[in-house]
Amino acid sequence: MVKRTSFERDGCPIARSLDAIGDWWSMLLIREALIGTSRFSEFQKRLGLAKNILTVRLRALVDQGILKTAPASDGSAYQEYLLTPKGRGVFPILVALRQWSEEFDERPEEIATILVDKEKGKPVRKLELYSQDGRPLSAGDTALKRRPAGKQGKRATA
Amino acid sequence: MVKRTSFERDGCPIARSLDAIGDWWSMLLIREALIGTSRFSEFQKRLGLAKNILTVRLRALVDQGILKTAPASDGSAYQEYLLTPKGRGVFPILVALRQWSEEFDERPEEIATILVDKEKGKPVRKLELYSQDGRPLSAGDTALKRRPAGKQGKRATA
């Protein structure tokens, strides 16, 4: 992570997410993990990143509770990296990234894969945002409200 | 030109999106732009990044068709940075990032803002993924299929 400007203490939840998984490799590691990749060498081969970086990233993801290490599973005495619920919770973010690419990429014909639902094998719908009473919302239909101040007196940026 | 390992030529749409907006500042700049920030100095004050970095990021976003510059609008002879449709298309990604933070952050009480729908002022629903016939899908209910080879050519806007 190149930055010294950490957003941990920022009140913006987007910044906080980016602080956790907003670097180039973490998202791809989680993507791989969702596909089923679980071993150090597998991640390294599939993503082609340097091993020292992979070490650091995996450890960071484990520290953050996004991945967990399991002692073994397929016979060998090595360990596996498995997604936690928090890690699986990244799925919608990845879907959103994918769909943005599908919709706006300049060369969509280069996109190699399609996300389908397993049961029917058909492409999934586009993610949509709804109000509590079920109206579809675009960016312009939303606003940011200050969180009702709880007991915390923590600082927060607008 | 953010990194040496570029994913431009990668077939994974997630990698392609990350290649375009996956750096720490771009997402936050788009977030600000969605809120209404449009001036160089405004971005700089609100995000607190160095001006040279801001220059590079804004130019990159303009080059990618995410932002566009407008000559003026509020009297002053300077330019504004406005979102294109491609830029506004990032909204669901930001919502997904926000909601991940809201759901899994270790100190959710530090989150300062809530995304509400303008009309009712109530929090929005969680983004959900649906199959074409309307069933909600989790990560495990989906699979990746190879894109139907070449013949397809370009996909239209739909």
Place this chain on the structure above:
DNA sequence: CTCTAATGGTTGCATCATTAAACTAGATTG
């Protein structure tokens, strides 16, 4: 018309993250 402040950048330099590659060391295979 000059002085000054604000806006919108550009240029240089130091730092730190990233990379590839070499090296370690235990596990597994043969």
Place this chain on the structure above:
DNA sequence: CAATCTAGTTTAATGATGCAACCATTAGAG
């Protein structure tokens, strides 16, 4: 018990990032 696989650590070179200082333009005051 030699070769190879796994999961790292260490190292040096590279270059992207961040900070500060420096230009250029515009606006306002006098």
